[in-house]
Amino acid sequence: MDKLRVLNEYFGHREFRSGQEELIDHIIDGGDVLGIMPTGAGKSLCYQVPAIMLNGVTIVISPLISLMKDQVSALVTAGVSAACINSSLLPEEYYEVMHRACRGEYKLIYVAPERLGTQEMERLVSSIKIAMVTIDEAHCVSQWGQDFRPSYLHIAEFIRSLPQRPIVSAFTATATDTVKEDIVRLLGLHEPFSLVTGFDRHNLYFSVLKPKNKYAELKKQLDGFGDKCGIVYCISRKSVEEICDKLNADGYSATRYHAGLADAERRANQEDFIYDRKRIMVATNAFGMGIDKSNVSFVIHYNMPKNIESYYQEAGRAGRDGSPAQCILLYGPMDVRTNNFMIEKSREENDDLSDEEKEIMLERDKQRLKDMTIYSTTTGCLREFMLRYFGDKAQSYCGNCSNCVNGFEDVDITVDSQKIVSCVFRIKQKGRYFGKSMVIDVLRGSENDRLISLGFDKLSTYGIMKDVPVQTIRAEIDYLASNGYLCCTDDEYPVIELTPLSAKILKERIPVQMKLPKKTPRSKRLTDEQISVNDLLFMKLKSLRSKLASEAKVPAYVVFSDAALRDMCRLLPVTHDEFLNVSGVGKRKAEQYSDEFCRLISAHLSSHPDKKKYD
Template sequence: MIAPEVLLQKYYGHAAFREGQKKAIDAILQGRDVLAVMPTGAGKSVCYQISALLLPGVSIVISPLISLMKDQVEALHQMGIPAAYINSSISSEEFFQTMYLAQQGQYKILYVAPERLMTESFLRFASSVTISMVAVDEAHCVSQWGQDFRQSYLDIPVFVQQLPVRPVCTAFTATATVQVEEDIAAILQLQQPERIKTGFDRKNLFFGVRRPRSKMEELLELIREFRGKSGIVYCTTRKSVEEVCDVLCDAGYAATRYHAGLSDAERARNQEDFLYDQKPIMVATNAFGMGIDKSNVSFVIHYNMPKDLESYYQEAGRAGRDGEPAQCILLYGGRDVRTNNFLIERSRETMEVEDPEQREFLIEKSKERLKQMTFYATSTTCLRRRMLQYFGERAPESCGNCSCCQTNYREEDGTMAAKMIISCVYRAQKSGYHLSRSMAANVLVGSKRETILRMGLDQLSTYGLMSKLTRREVQDWIDELVAQENLALRPFADYQELALTSGSVAIIRDEKKVMHRVPIVQEKLAAPAGTVDPTLSEADNALFQQLRELRTKLARNEGVPPYFIFSDATLRDMCRKKPGSMPEMRQVSGVGVIKAQKYGKQFLKILMAAGD
């Protein structure tokens, strides 16, 4: 049998496997099931792709999104690996043609949508060929404890049971808590799987949270700093996507948009513009991104807070896939919590689950995950540590590469301020009022707004108690108390009302102190945000731009995204190594046999000219 390392060098252009990859491949080739939890950019797909090339017959890769399959298959074709996909985007004629070619041994890897598995035609095909492996990508979708449960994933173990011979079963995901990991193994009926966890920490990513007065102004400032770079701006709602995209375009940035309200044709066109670097900034809802392998995403900005840490980690993790330094910035506002609570409540109507008790269970789990996300967004201690602990990993007190670790704080006793706010909520409840976060802040600062006066809220004994602070500062205090569970937000009418908790009672009774961390220096970004790579000399930066221009030209001629040709990381390695021959070109990380044959001479021409 050919050694896996030979195929890694031949097709992917890498001399050595990343952590966990070889262990997964060895287990698969020994006929063992595998459960791998590896972060975005760790090379999960290499594990099952190289295994598929070495196993007899065909391997089935189950993937949740059409765009994910299309990109994976196109990337494999670029490397010279025979693969195809089956989903709702292909015609019946294309389906039967793909099945015929697969039966003839033309494909080693077949990507399949989970909805297709139990169809009569696919089951008939699956019984007529040798299926050596079933690989489940985005395996967390099988778990109701996870953030992205898909009912169709429950068909996977049923499909496997229908096969004449049980193949090796493997599951891969980037986001799984301990509970979700156990769920994956149980539901997919993995048999004593080799468990591989390479850790969630991606040291090249800077994590930052900002709480700006104006999110739009803060976003524009960040985009100015990132000028010339490719990135994603995530928004919670379609309306926000439209507004943000319009503002960026009006400001002169090449931005496009993606959300479920657009036609299939426009979504496909906008995604293509982003992948091909025609419009390097994508403004999108969470409908965009799963399976997007664009390697040169240098920043991910969350304009709104996601509903859980799993989603945030997955979306932020689309930055820096090439291993280069990248920025992940969350713009937080208290309204984000209310919006997400509203969306969670509304999700009852769209859930695939019919059982009412099960629906309520899922709603409660979603609210618990939102609470953990809010803790992250309002944290004044190491963000990376908080995230890693959530996923069950040990972490040092400080990472040195997040906004909290790069901000100096002083601790203050905030018990008196907390008592004022709690008393305000209590007095209002006793008088029959249901205060929202903003109404409570208005009462405490002594606002003269017409609504406050008309409702008689100025008659509360706590009116104006915190008049020395701004309304925004009081709202921040309220957010902090909610995050610490010293107050709660609960649905009332069409908004969220503040409610007391056991923590509130303990504070009023002097059984609990509230410590408040106040920043004393402005947070800073971890790495230079300009277009110049500080690790390259001035001459090499100019060479890098020349190589990028050639890559863009070749990609346009072939109708593929530029990173399909070579990643930015590969181009930088060319600049550092300056190969002068084809054998030397093959030593550049990311240059496999097929790509060297197709593109090597053209890139060598530029590299050798630069060396003269």
């Protein structure tokens, strides 16, 4: 069976995506590979297709139980023999899987890295032919990556212990040059074919918002998504608890996930989200790696992450099936201070590194935080900024991010700049420097006790911007700092200082212009009368999919992705052969589901006779 037939018969696709075919060809030819492909680009197919074709078993090393279960469910539904070995199995399930595995009944076996050195695994690999070892989330092997896992360091030793060295394939969504080198070296890849497919996800809409009230903005965004599901990322466990409780109290279908919960609750909450029993997952960054839920329509970051690598990976969990999805960041200046604190704390807690390594990592993490902050405040194209960060070339206008769509306009802030710089200068004359909050309080004429005790209410700049919103002054200070007219230190308690350029504003009175987002009217929600006939069909198909998934006890997207349902709305298949033309429908799924879906579509067409096929 050739690769295209495997792709079509098992996975229901007619052609490969960018990069997939090259990686598959190198694996089939017996070579090691390293594939760096963004979330949703189809990494799994790059090892699943050759695994079906190779003579022997493929061991897939995966960091998370949820990923294994989802992948195995999808493979079994497609007609591929697969299983997973992890701590979620009951004793009788475990012995059954191991018994069948030793008899060579599976083409793919998913294994947690912690299980590689057990006696059961040694017995298994000595009784079957291992054709390939695949390492998913391969960046976990590098301490310079954002998700380092010490258990990954034992993978190379496991591969060396096998009776015969198999093909080794490694995949990840994001990796810097340093991490790439670590992957090749620490996993023992032999002259691997390395491919980076590019980081652009055309179906994702990126936006950065700077709301006065984050929670009010979150509710506004969630209301706009209707019954669609998504993830809300928070910076801390405490934030997760607070936001999840508020959402549930306000009538939203939400659950929570963070490392402080008991294992049983984490698993239950995750399954509620995966199986669409809960619409919204509120979580820390502990949630999501390897989650193969294809119908996530939005990812909202309630707080700014520590680095662009983490943001891109987390945001990329939206729209995995290629459907349009939104990635929204709610930025607040306090996020920068909180992340700085967490970076410092992680350095103190990391006892596995030398003092020199700690300093190197601290410097690296602070630079990454700076880059993330610049992304959050840039007036340029968000997609271009992100792609350039990862080394991709991109146009300066993408047309699919908030900065490009809403646009910016130049606003003269010359007078405000003079007031701000003058205030910093007057505070300095008192022999002190303070952070943004104190400068803003002086400018707005605050009467807080500390300000008064310091005598700052006697400064000539006290209250000269009392009618200007705090958010506006803060944005202007950030702009002046990012352009060198002021300096914001990187200390644990950052302060605003003067620079050589500050004098140009006060003495030379140079003009200062700042780009601010244009105000756009709020979009209106569609009424029932405005919903198209095909939207109604899509809802019917989703309902049928949910029923079948519930009966099979699998997540809805394992039956069909939203993209497949939309293709059904486009093609309107009413026969088995027509159903095979739907993207994502393979031979096994057509045999299993074509009758019920075609019957529903036929009934829909009968009730809407004016709706023609292939409109």
